Structure formats: structure tokens, C-alpha cells
Amino acid sequence: MKADPLTDFSRLCVHTITTRGWKLDEAVDQYAEAGVSGITVWRQWLEGQDPQKSGERIRAAGLKVVSLCRGGFYPALEEKTRSQSIEDNKRAIEDAAALGAPLVVLVCGAVPGQSLSESRKQIAEGIAATLPLAESLGVRLAIEPLHPMYAADRSAINTLATANDLCDELNHPLVGIAYDVYHLWWDPDLEAQTRRTAEANRFFAYHVCDWMTPTTDLLNDRGLMGEGCIDLRGIRSMVERNGFSGMIEVEVFSNRWWAKPPREFLQEIKYTYLNHT
């Protein structure tokens, strides 16, 4: 029997940061009770936890671990800081493996005042340095291109084209892309680059939320699906035409939504997932 599309949450994944008020155990119980299928765990939610036990707990609740968020932040002015970042990324990969997450999402980093081309070089070196470990543990790495408004200090990878270029350069089957509509929706080159992403088998993750007008905060004023101007149905249809059939991950940073009870927010997530995504 085919799933009823109006109640089908088999591809709905929620990021723990979206329901920020809940600790990991609470999020797991609430997601499972609500019928959510997948969870992307942010690293802060693992602090003080045994990741292997957390993974067992998540799977016992019937949820799929979709990814670990996030590694990255490779660039730095000092060589020592770059080495520390690589060590931290190795820990993220180990934690992902222990948790049973097949994927680490990478917010690649940038340094105010350092050229973006230098940062991109350091990002490539940083990812390359963690690839042997990722291989030995079978963990995939997803480069997430970030909106150009984060180019100063969060990522020097600001378009899908640049992410694809970096993947080409690293040329490794474990390195792919986390595709987030918030960062990419404006790009006039999106269709061609989506095809390129899919054809290279590097469409590793798909994140949704919405773009508010006005946006009152660069970091924490994302909209829930349908609240903003992103053509969510159009982009989803495009990525699915290109073969993507993975989880739809709801990743909303919003001071406005975080001020409400997480249970209420989760109901809205389910509703807008079905009706606007």
C-alpha cells in the first residue's frame, strides 16, 4: 500500500537545533511520538553523552540518524589553529561513526580579512586531512555552501558552483554536498548546478526552511516553510527530477520560533512539511 501523502512523514527529518529547547533524549522521544522519521544531531547535543549509546537510543525509538552537524571551520590565520580544527573534525567523524550517522555536515569556515581564495585552499587541505579517517570509518562529508552573507566569517564556500568545484578538486566518493534552500534559493545558476551535483553523485543532504522579508537577524531569523518567499515546491521538484530521494531535513534557526513551546513548533513543522515543502 502506498503511503498517504497527506500523512506521510517517512522523509521528514528534524535537526535538534530546530527544537532547541529539548535536550537529546527529549527530542528523540518527542520526534518519535510525533511520527518524525529522522534526526540530525548537532554536536552540542552530544556533549556529556556517549555517542554510541545515543545512537542506540535513537534507533530504539524508531528514528533514523541522518547526519551529525557540524564539522568544518578549517581556515585560520595560525597554522596551529588549523591543526586544532583538523583534530576537531576528526573527533566529529569519530562521533558520527559511533552515533551511527552516515554523514557529517561541514560549515567550512572563513576568517574576516583573510582572502576567500586562501580560505578555500585551507578548507580543501582541512577536508583532505580528514579523509583517511572518514574512509576507515565509512563516514561521508557534506560541504554545505552558505549564503554569501556568511562569507566574512562562516564560510568561503558561498555558491553551489564553488561547492561543486571543491568536490571536483577533492575528487573522493565520500565528499559531497549538503544542499540548503536558505543558502541557495537566490542563485541564478541553481538549476545547472543542481544537475551537476546530482550527476556527480554528491547530493548528500537536503535542508529546508524559508527566507523572511524582512530578515531581522542574519543568523536566527529563518522562517518555517511557507512563511517566506522561497519556492520550496519548485526547488524540491527540481532536486527530485535530478534523482534526489533522501530525507527532507527541517533546519530552522529562529528566535521567534524558539520562544514558543517546542511541541507547538513541532506540530507546525509537520503541518508545513506536508503543505508547503
Add this chain to the structure above:
Amino acid sequence: MKADPLTDFSRLCVHTITTRGWKLDEAVDQYAEAGVSGITVWRQWLEGQDPQKSGERIRAAGLKVVSLCRGGFYPALEEKTRSQSIEDNKRAIEDAAALGAPLVVLVCGAVPGQSLSESRKQIAEGIAATLPLAESLGVRLAIEPLHPMYAADRSAINTLATANDLCDELNHPLVGIAYDVYHLWWDPDLEAQTRRTAEANRFFAYHVCDWMTPTTDLLNDRGLMGEGCIDLRGIRSMVERNGFSGMIEVEVFSNRWWAKPPREFLQEIKYTYLNHT
């Protein structure tokens, strides 16, 4: 005798919105006294004024009128609103001619929820509809690509490549580009697109300010040159290698700077123009 580079303000132009506390007459007097060479007049500063007399006043003070800011905002859901926008743009072109401004800067517009490709089509139609008037008055039109964070509601032209594509489509010697480092600095394609802009003789204007980290407001938290992370010297050197030798226009929207006395701000503009631009 060559101008002393340490006191040479022959290419310094200031936008009236930068020193927002001053009305037009006051800005003209203060700029002239400070040795600023050019002024870009924002349309609000012409309200209730005779633009021709304003132009005469500006020239009598020894200042060059660099451009009129701004036309644009062509896209709209309703045909009637689009027609009104075209009429308003014609008024801007007439005011520019009366003022003696050789150029109108275009912030092209976007409509939340309307596809960016539809908005781009409406922008092309809107500009085309004003070209006969621009021709008859000899006024140039400069498409200003805006940072992607303004794609929802301020401009569907978000990269230098898209601005160049639109210029190609309109294919008219009066249509070119206003190049603002704030909007463009992050673009990995900047060097190639700068060359393309210059080779097509459409490098009509150059605006400077800086990108703050963090940026606390999407509209009015620009930095003064040197306060932020933009490689202003590198970009200027690149555009000059490509043949640009026009005015350097200081366009800073900043609640922080606007809270200070404009005279103090103007001194800082002169200092940072010489030392960081």
C-alpha cells in the same frame, strides 16, 4: 604638478545618504569646504527642490554631480504598478538631466514570492521602456547588482554576471553597471566578471564602504572603509587594471555612523578614503 596622493580628493565622491543628517544645501557646502570633489544625490534630497537650480548650486560650489540615486524597482505583481514604476523612472531620468547628473543608478527591485526569473524579465522590460527618454536626454542608466541577501525584495540582480547578462540583453550604450564592493566582494567570479564589465564599456560607477563582522542589520550596518573585511585596495587595483578611472563614491548606510555628527563622519570618510580605499 602631480597631485599629492596623500591629500588628493579629486576622485572622492560622497552620497548624500551617507551624511544623512544634512539637507542638500548643507551637504553641498560641507563637501565643498572639505575638499570632496563629487556628489551623488539621492532623490529624497531633491524633494521640494528645482533640480536644475540644485545642479547649478552644486556646480557653483565646485562639485561635480556624479549620479542620481536611485531609479529601479520595476517588478510588481500588478501591471498597473509596473507602469507606475516606469513613469517614476522616467521622472528620475528627467530629474537627472535637469540636475546635470550623467547617470541614474538602478536598484532593480524584486517581489517576495514572485520568481526571480519573472522579476528579471520585468526589470528588462522596465529599463527598455525608459530608454528612448534616456537617449533623448543623454542620461546613462547603471544597473547595480545587489547582494543576494536582498534578493527577496530589493533586487533580482544579485551578481555581476547577472547584471552583465542583463546589459547584454538590453544591448544599449547607455546601459551599464554600478559596481558596489559591498554587494560584490564575496563573488568567486568577480575577476572574470570585472573584466567582462570593463571590456563591454559598461563600468559606469564604483561605490565603496565595508562589510562588518558581525553585521547586525541587513540594511544599515555597513562599515566605513577599513572597518570591515573587504579587500578594498585589492578590488580597486583590479578595477583600475581593467581601465576604471572614475569617481570613488562613498555610500555608507550605518545607524552607528548616522548617530554621530556628520562633520565628524566626513572627516573620517576623508581619512579612510586616503588610507584604506
